[in-house]
Amino acid sequence: MNIVVITGSAHQKGTTAALADEFIRGASENGHNIYRFNAAFKDVHPCIACEQCHETDKGCVFKDDMGVLNPYLLKADTVVFVTPIYYYNMNAQIRSVIDRFYANDSELHHNKKAVLITAMADKDKKSADGANISFSHMLEYLDWENAGIVNAAGCWERESLKNTDYPEQVYKLAKSI
Numbered sequence: 001m002n003i004v005v006i007t008g009s010a011h012q013k014g015t016t017a018a019l020a021d022e023f024i025r026g027a028s029e030n031g032h033n034i035y036r037f038n039a040a041f042k043d044v045h046p047c048i049a050c051e052q053c054h055e056t057d058k059g060c061v062f063k064d065d066m067g068v069l070n071p072y073l074l075k076a077d078t079v080v081f082v083t084p085i086y087y088y089n090m091n092a093q094i095r096s097v098i099d100r101f102y103a104n105d106s107e108l109h110h111n112k113k114a115v116l117i118t119a120m121a122d123k124d125k126k127s128a129d130g131a132n133i134s135f136s137h138m139l140e141y142l143d144w145e146n147a148g149i150v151n152a153a154g155c156w157e158r159e160s161l162k163n164t165d166y167p168e169q170v171y172k173l174a175k176s177i
Contacts, residue, residue, distance in 0.1 A: 001032045001177070004069070004076040008083040008094030010040035015119035015155045020082040022167045023117065026174025035072040039093040042068075046096045053103035060103040069097070070104060078113040078147060078177055081135065085120035089130035098138065113147040113177065114139055117170055121156035128153075148173045 005024060009016040024034050042065035052061045060066065073079065081098075083090040090098070101108055116135045118128045128151040139146050150173060152166040161167055 001030075001077045002072070002075050003027050003032050003034050003078045003080060003177070004072050005034060005036045005080040005082060006069075006094060006097055007036065007038045008040060008081075008091045008097075010093070011084075012038075013158060014084070015152060015158050015161055016082045016084050016117070018158050018161055019117050019119060019150070019152060019167065019170045020080075022170045023080055023082070023115070023174040026171040027177060030175060030177070032078075032177070035076075037065075037069050037072070037097070039097045044093070044096045044100065047099040047102055049102075054105075060100065062100075066097070066100050066103070073101075074104060074107055076112060078115065079144075080115040080117065082117045083131065085118050085122070085128050085131060088127055089134065090118075101142075108142055110143045112142070112144045114144045115147050115173060115177075116149045117152070118150070119152040119155045119166075121154070123154040125151045125153045147177055 005020055007016060007020050027034055044066055045062040045064050050061050053059055083094045118131050120127045150169045155161055
């Protein structure tokens with residue numbers, strides 16, 4: 001199985017990085033092929049709805065790192081989104097990648113699974129509601145299967161994960177795919 005893990009955080013040693021590592025460990029142990037795309041360290045322009053991707057054969061007007069991600073994304077059986085919750089939703093870096101799915105809209109429909117993994121400082125998981133709802137509606141639109149969601153509340157720093165079972169939840173989720 002081909003799995004694409006898209007991370008959004010600019011903190012390479014942060015909570016979402018640790019959770020992404022646990023997912024990748026579990027999925028790798030099952031023999032899956034993993035491609036990790038760390039959006040915060042890539043050149044990804046936000047979609048400007050110019051319609052060049054749909055009205056011409058030239059593809060997206062931006063020639064950036066989405067060109068690297070797209071072949072993996074199109075071959076993926078499962079797409080995993082790992083994002084910090086900044087102000088009640090996925091962060092901007094991961095949203096820019098998702099918005100750029102538009103250029104490959106027709107090729108991305110159907111036959112994929114998706115996972116959402118979030119981490120937030122807030123101890124109230126309601127802070128992830130925006131991300132969860134957005135994820136749910138995106139999957140409905142793309143006709144993808146929801147393979148699981150883990151919302152790690154109260155996890156401001158990597159150290160805070162040690163007192164939780166969130167890494168284990170993510171690892172087990174990966175093993176179940």
